[in-house]
Amino acid sequence: MKRLIIIIxxxxxxxxxxxxxxxxxxxxxMYNTISVNPAYAGSRDALxxxxxxxxxxxxxxxxxxxxxxxxxxxxxxxKIGLGLSLINDKAGFExxxxxxxxxxxxxxxxxxxxxxxxxxxxxxxxxxxxxLYNATEVNQDPYFNDRLDRxxxxxxxGILVHSDRWFLGLSVPKIINHDRNNDTQYAALxxxxxxALGGYVFDLSKTVKLKPSFMFKxxxxxxxxxxxxxxxxxxxxxxLGGSYRLNGEQRDIGALVDFxxxxxxxxxxxxxxxxxxxxxYTSGSHEILLMYEFKFMKKKQKSPRYF
Numbered sequence: 001m002k003r004l005i006i007i008i009x010x011x012x013x014x015x016x017x018x019x020x021x022x023x024x025x026x027x028x029x030m031y032n033t034i035s036v037n038p039a040y041a042g043s044r045d046a047l048x049x050x051x052x053x054x055x056x057x058x059x060x061x062x063x064x065x066x067x068x069x070x071x072x073x074x075x076x077x078x079k080i081g082l083g084l085s086l087i088n089d090k091a092g093f094e095x096x097x098x099x100x101x102x103x104x105x106x107x108x109x110x111x112x113x114x115x116x117x118x119x120x121x122x123x124x125x126x127x128x129x130x131x132l133y134n135a136t137e138v139n140q141d142p143y144f145n146d147r148l149d150r151x152x153x154x155x156x157x158g159i160l161v162h163s164d165r166w167f168l169g170l171s172v173p174k175i176i177n178h179d180r181n182n183d184t185q186y187a188a189l190x191x192x193x194x195x196a197l198g199g200y201v202f203d204l205s206k207t208v209k210l211k212p213s214f215m216f217k218x219x220x221x222x223x224x225x226x227x228x229x230x231x232x233x234x235x236x237x238x239x240l241g242g243s244y245r246l247n248g249e250q251r252d253i254g255a256l257v258d259f260x261x262x263x264x265x266x267x268x269x270x271x272x273x274x275x276x277x278x279x280x281y282t283s284g285s286h287e288i289l290l291m292y293e294f295k296f297m298k299k300k301q302k303s304p305r306y307f
Contacts, residue, residue: 039118042081
């Protein structure tokens with residue numbers, strides 16, 4: 001009941017400008033890049049299908065749960081890439097569904113470096129759970145006479161500079177700020193998120209490589225969210241590494257493993273432990289990633305692909 005009252009108070013009172021980090025977060029962003037940067041579409045020179053499931057703060061009632069599915073590929077004209085991104089994100093009584101198409105155009109800067117420009121456009125669906133509407137406190141509040149559920153259109157853009165060994169990207173996945181509230185004096189605005197991400201692969205020996213990577217996320221009025229990862233690659237098959245996330249006063253420390261089962265199939269897992277005030281109430285966060293690629297462009301494919 002206490003949690004319900006708190007959430008209702010947030011929904012009813014709100015703030016004039018909501019500056020919270022609103023988009024879902026991932027630890028394995030280096031393989032799920034298309035969800036935040038459309039310029040990534042087609043960059044792997046294969047028809048790439050990526051599914052990801054994240055259970056954040058397992059055991060904590062109402063903790064965020066996110067599922068994503070992305071499909072992208074270059075066209076016969078290798079300069080053009082197309083993709084489709086589906087995201088389902090649930091936290092507490094709120095549920096977001098994102099359906100976005102992605103387009104990229106790539107130019108060759110030199111023999112080793114490509115520059116890709118991307119556009120993202122689609123729809124977002126916002127829904128409050130029936131559990132909330134059926135609660136007595138909500139039924140008696142005239143604010144909820146009309147459901148807040150709604151579809152909104154949006155678009156985004158991004159740029160990606162990449163080679164076989166490194167990548168650097170900047171993006172804004174959603175540019176329009178929609179008000180999720182009804183016509184009231186309070187605004188619950190979707191805020192613009194700015195992303196910067198990159199990584200590099202170093203040779204430590206003939207069989208071992210080191211891949212550090214980063215992702216910064218900025219929203220006006222909120223602390224910069226920082227994701228740092230570093231992994232060791234053994235024999236081009238097995239990744240083993242760690243992750244660190246700093247988001248305001250919240251810090252998460254994690255471990256990740258990634259295995260290239262076949263040339264086409266990859267599976268990855270991440271486990272994270274929060275170190276903030278929520279630590280006593282959760283056993284941690286779990287993230288599973290599955291990737292399958294149809295390498296019909298094998299002759300032209302850059303091998304291996306590290307991002």
